[in-house]
Amino acid sequence: MPTASKKVINGWAMYDWANSVYNLVITTTFFPIYFNGMTGKIFGENNVPFLGRTFKNSALYEYATAFAYLLIAVLLPILSSIADTKGNKLRFMQFFCYLGGLSCIGLYWFLGANVEWGILCFVLAAIGYIGSLVFYNSYLPEIAAPEDQDRVSAKGFSMGYIGSVILQIFGFALVLYFDKTGDKSGLGARYTFFLVGLWWMGFAQITFARLPASRPSVERKGVNFLTNGFRELGKVYDQVRKMPLLKTYLFSFFLYSMGVQTVMLAASVFGAKLLHLPDVNLIMTLVLVQLVAIGGAVLMSRLSAKYGNLKVLMSVVLFWILICIGAYFIADAAEGGANVEYYFYAVAVAVGLVMGGIQSLSRSTYSKLMPETKDTASFFSFYDVTEKIAIVIGMFTFGYIDELIGMKYSVLALIVFFLFGFIGLRLSLQKEKKHVFAKAA
Numbered sequence: 001m002p003t004a005s006k007k008v009i010n011g012w013a014m015y016d017w018a019n020s021v022y023n024l025v026i027t028t029t030f031f032p033i034y035f036n037g038m039t040g041k042i043f044g045e046n047n048v049p050f051l052g053r054t055f056k057n058s059a060l061y062e063y064a065t066a067f068a069y070l071l072i073a074v075l076l077p078i079l080s081s082i083a084d085t086k087g088n089k090l091r092f093m094q095f096f097c098y099l100g101g102l103s104c105i106g107l108y109w110f111l112g113a114n115v116e117w118g119i120l121c122f123v124l125a126a127i128g129y130i131g132s133l134v135f136y137n138s139y140l141p142e143i144a145a146p147e148d149q150d151r152v153s154a155k156g157f158s159m160g161y162i163g164s165v166i167l168q169i170f171g172f173a174l175v176l177y178f179d180k181t182g183d184k185s186g187l188g189a190r191y192t193f194f195l196v197g198l199w200w201m202g203f204a205q206i207t208f209a210r211l212p213a214s215r216p217s218v219e220r221k222g223v224n225f226l227t228n229g230f231r232e233l234g235k236v237y238d239q240v241r242k243m244p245l246l247k248t249y250l251f252s253f254f255l256y257s258m259g260v261q262t263v264m265l266a267a268s269v270f271g272a273k274l275l276h277l278p279d280v281n282l283i284m285t286l287v288l289v290q291l292v293a294i295g296g297a298v299l300m301s302r303l304s305a306k307y308g309n310l311k312v313l314m315s316v317v318l319f320w321i322l323i324c325i326g327a328y329f330i331a332d333a334a335e336g337g338a339n340v341e342y343y344f345y346a347v348a349v350a351v352g353l354v355m356g357g358i359q360s361l362s363r364s365t366y367s368k369l370m371p372e373t374k375d376t377a378s379f380f381s382f383y384d385v386t387e388k389i390a391i392v393i394g395m396f397t398f399g400y401i402d403e404l405i406g407m408k409y410s411v412l413a414l415i416v417f418f419l420f421g422f423i424g425l426r427l428s429l430q431k432e433k434k435h436v437f438a439k440a441a
Contacts, residue, residue: 003152004143004212011210012143013156015093015136018203020160021167021196022100022129027065029286030171031107031122032268033279034189035061038112045273050115058269058407062399064119065265066392068126073388075127076134076381078229090211093135097204100128104197108190130388138380139211141367150309153364154301157356161294167192167199168287175283236382239371245431246369249310252424253362254386256317258394258417259324260358261387263351266398266410274331274407275344285348292352300357309365310429316354316361317422323350324415331408 003009039048039057048057055063079092103125110118144152175188240247268286271277277285304312326347330340363383370379394417401410 003145003148008143008210008212009152009155011207012136012139013152013159014210015132015204015207016156016160017163018200018207019097019100019129019132019136020164021199022104022125024161024164024286024290025167025171025196026104026107026125026193028264029168029268029283030175030189030192032061032266033272033282034186035118035122036269036272037279038110038186039115042112048115050119056403058273059399059403060115060119061269062266062395062402064122065126066395066399068123069130069388069391069395071123072127072130073385073392075131076385076388077233077378079131079134079381089135089138090208090213093132094204094208096128096131096135098128098201100125100132101197101201101204103128104200105194107193110190110193111185130384134381134384136207137363137384138376140363141370141376143212146368149367150301150304150361150364153367154297154360157297157360158294161290161297161356163199163203165287165290165294167195168283168290170195172280172283172287176280179280232378233382233385236378240382243369243371245428246366248424248431249365249369249428250383250386252421252428253366253383254390254421255417255424256320256358256421257362257387257390258397259320259414259421260355261391262394262398262414263320263323264355265391265395267348267351270327270331270407270411271344275334275340277341277344281341285345288345289348289352289355292349293356296353297356297360300354300361304361304364308432309361309368310425310432313358313361313365314422314425314429316358317418317425319350319354320358321415321418321422323347323354324411324418326350328408328411331411335408 004012036045036057039045039060043049043057045058046056047054048060050060103121106121107118107125110121112118140149140153171188171192174191178186178188240250267289268282271282271285272279300312300316326343330343330347333343334340366383373379394414397413398407398410401407401413
């Protein structure tokens, strides 16, 4: 099918602009810093009460993140099945957008002592963000021809990073202003949470107005969608396992996503807890990461056009391994009393360079490798479930090792995920070459 009009493409990409502020302003930057700071101030960092048990506050954040992704991994097959059967992806995308946006606004009333309220809003916001993305991603093969999907995917990620940087800078200004006034209740961060919800829901209206109605499958009456969702996921799995290239690629994606997503979700906690960097310095660093990531997403798209998606992904995963090794030695040096602030900034820039690129390229690679089908939401649900289970395992492993022996050893564990992911990509490349050779013959 031909690529849709510029108006539709820009409308689709605008949702990245709208919802990336949650992922990059709240999850990556402000909320983990605020959560650890406020709970540590009130309870002490190793004695945060939650549901009758005490936790290390950084580990509680990591467990809460893993729990949110586990819930959405269970929900996605059901939701995507309903959307594909009835052709109402846009309606579900709107529901999850509003759930996420309103939950972000709810974080304004999290003051540190009411831990359950903060965790509830954080989990619901994560569900809203991830839930809307599966329907958003499933539009890609409907609006872009295969040869344009890398470019369109990269455009979405780039717009997301630009929007996030704008709101991060504004949030940073709010934090600075309220710090100077002597505020101790985190008003700067709390106003930022409120603004994220308004931004997300407000700019999403452009997307909702421009996206076409999704292509419906044949509507089936009397279907139990609770069981049918998992049945549809099973059908996708049956197709995937008969496609050696797609199966191997998805397995490698599962492995390296454990590392990528955990680094992105835990980076600010790492800087605050292990390196003891001031909040202002951390926020400034993470704004810089987003700026670098804009160029990184575009660069990966151009490199993939020249060298191929799998070769570029292999190089990027190797780069992530070097980042983890560097982070471990920085943490080790910090424990010995060395000043590692500028080394952390260097590692943060390196993360930014490959952060957006690997997400954009992974998404478009899957879109290219999946078979032609009307059930795009089910296929992207399978992709998203794969990624979310990877996050659950990655974040739980990171949090458990953090509680057990310390966060710097959690970083070392991520190298194993990346290493096996690289091996999977190498095998995928070999299968791709055989596939191309077989078609030529």
